[in-house]
Amino acid sequence: MSTKVPSIDQSSLSTxxxxxxxxxxxxxxxxxxxxxxxxDQVLDQSALYxxxxxxxxxxxxxxxxxxxIVIGRDRNAGRASGYAGQADTQCGSIDIVVGRNPTRxxxxxxxxxxxxxxxxxxxxxxxxxxxxxxxxxxxxxPKPKAxxxxxxxxxxVRIMSRQNIKLVTGMDGFNSxxxxxxxxxxIHLIAGNTxxxxxxxxxxxxxxxxxxxxxxxxxxxxxxxxIFHTWTRHQTAINKVVANHTHPSPLMAKPTFQSLEAVMVIxxxxxxxxxxxxxxxxxxYNALNNFKTLWLAQDRPFLSMKNKTx
Numbered sequence: 001m002s003t004k005v006p007s008i009d010q011s012s013l014s015t016x017x018x019x020x021x022x023x024x025x026x027x028x029x030x031x032x033x034x035x036x037x038x039x040d041q042v043l044d045q046s047a048l049y050x051x052x053x054x055x056x057x058x059x060x061x062x063x064x065x066x067x068x069i070v071i072g073r074d075r076n077a078g079r080a081s082g083y084a085g086q087a088d089t090q091c092g093s094i095d096i097v098v099g100r101n102p103t104r105x106x107x108x109x110x111x112x113x114x115x116x117x118x119x120x121x122x123x124x125x126x127x128x129x130x131x132x133x134x135x136x137x138x139x140x141x142p143k144p145k146a147x148x149x150x151x152x153x154x155x156x157v158r159i160m161s162r163q164n165i166k167l168v169t170g171m172d173g174f175n176s177x178x179x180x181x182x183x184x185x186x187i188h189l190i191a192g193n194t195x196x197x198x199x200x201x202x203x204x205x206x207x208x209x210x211x212x213x214x215x216x217x218x219x220x221x222x223x224x225x226x227i228f229h230t231w232t233r234h235q236t237a238i239n240k241v242v243a244n245h246t247h248p249s250p251l252m253a254k255p256t257f258q259s260l261e262a263v264m265v266i267x268x269x270x271x272x273x274x275x276x277x278x279x280x281x282x283x284x285y286n287a288l289n290n291f292k293t294l295w296l297a298q299d300r301p302f303l304s305m306k307n308k309t310x
Contacts, residue, residue, distance in 0.1 A: 008036075008042075013043055017043060021043065041064060043064065044063075044064055044065060044066050047063060047066075047100065047101070047111035047112065047113045048063055048111065048112050048113070049063060049068060049070075049100065049112075049113055049114075050078070050079065050112050050113065050114050051070075052072060052073075052075070052079045052084070054072050054073050054084065055070050055071065055072030055073075056070070056071045056072065057069070057070055057071075058070070058071065063100075066098060066099055066100055067097075067098045067099075068095070068096070068097050068098075068100070069094070069095070069096050070094070070095040070097075071092075071093075071094055072084070072092075072093055072095070073091050073092060073093055074088075074091035074092075074093045074127045074128070074129055074130050075093070075115060076115055076117050076125075076130075076135040077114050077115060077116070077117075078114045079114070081114075082130070082135075083129050083130065083146070088129060090128055090129055090177075091127065091128050091129035091130070092127070092128045093125070093126060093127040093128065093130070094125075094126045094127075095115060095123065095124075095125050095126075096123065096124040096125070097115070097120050097121075097122065097123045097124075097125075098120075098121055098122050098123075099120060099121025099122060100113045100115075100116065100120050100121075101113045101116045101119045101120055117135050117136055117137070117151075117153070118137060121154070121155070122153065122154035122155070123151070123152070123153050123154070124150070124151070124152050125149075125150065125151045125152075126149075126150050127148065127149055127150075128148050128176070129146050129147070129148065129177075130146075130147065130148070130149045131143065131144070131145050131146070132144065132147070132149030132150075132151050135151065136151050136153060137193070138193060139193050139194060140188065140190060140193075140201075146177075147175060147176065147177070148175070148176040148177075167187050169184055169185040169186065169187060169306070170184035170185060184306060185306070186304075186305075186306030186307050186308060187306065187307040187308075188201060188307070188308050188309070189204075189307075189308070189309035190309070191309075201308040201309065202308060202309065203300075203303035203304045203305070203307070203308055204303070204304040204307045204308060204309055205302060205303060205304070206301070206302050206303065206304055209301050209302035210302040212302075213295045213302050216291055216294075216295070217291065220284070220287055220288060220291060223280075223284055223287065224284060226280075227277055227280045227281055227284060230276050230277055230280070231273060231276075231277045234269055234270075234272055234273035234276065234277075235273065237265075237269050238265075238266055238269045238270065238273070241265045241266055241269070242266070
């Protein structure tokens with residue numbers, strides 16, 4: 001949910017600047033080229049960026065536009081922060097940012113701002129050596145330390161392509177510090193910056209593998225239905241013989257005679273029933289066990305080994 005802000009917000013200007021602006025008419029603003037229309041300047045904010053001695057601010061960057069490209073060394077806050085603050089080497093950085101700390105308090109005339117990875121409006125940060133997850137406040141562990149990184153953050157981020165977009169991990173076999181990659185990293189899609197409880201990460205489903213698993217499951221269900229149908233057909237024939245059999249009239253106090261039809265037909269049907277179903281039942285259970293071994297074992301081929309989401 002977005003928060004509405006006025007189209008023109010000059011509340012962060014210094015008291016002196018706001019007083020001077022309030023005395024100017026619209027015609028005077030146009031004459032002074034401060035109206036903001038037709039490419040004229042508009043006073044946006046007066047906070048000054050705290051520049052470190054090792055930083056170069058690309059021409060065109062300014063507090064008037066509140067947009068900067070800073071080329072320097074790794075830091076995510078004040079001049080004592082980051083690997084630059086530890087006097088490390090090999091930690092060059094490029095910080096592209098607009099809307100520095102737009103929610104800062106404005107209780108004094110002159111304001112100074114450092115990089116603020118939480119509150120600055122939008123940023124693309126590139127660093128040769130950085131703790132990228134810590135800087136941007138990501139909660140998922142493990143968090144990489146002292147590695148090259150690129151972070152992109154804004155209210156809304158869009159990545160578009162006229163053809164394909166590929167997210168690829170495991171490139172080169174070595175990282176930027178010549179460290180050998182022992183494993184291939186995954187692609188994690190995380191909503192809400194959480195991986196606990198109901199938001200815990202789970203492997204993504206691989207469509208083709210899942211479809212093949214369902215095909216085999218349906219085959220097993222159909223096989224079970226066929227076996228049961230065969231068994232039922234034989235059992236029905238046996239039940240029919242038992243239900244309709246007759247005996248010769250017995251003599252008084254003499255045991256009755258067995259049904260000739262039952263004696264002849266039931267054993268034959270029982271043998272046929274066993275012959276037609278016993279082998280199929282054994283084969284079915286073997287197929288079911290193979291299904292469990294292939295699809296429901298620990299590796300579960302229909303689940304991605306590397307890529308996860310919540």
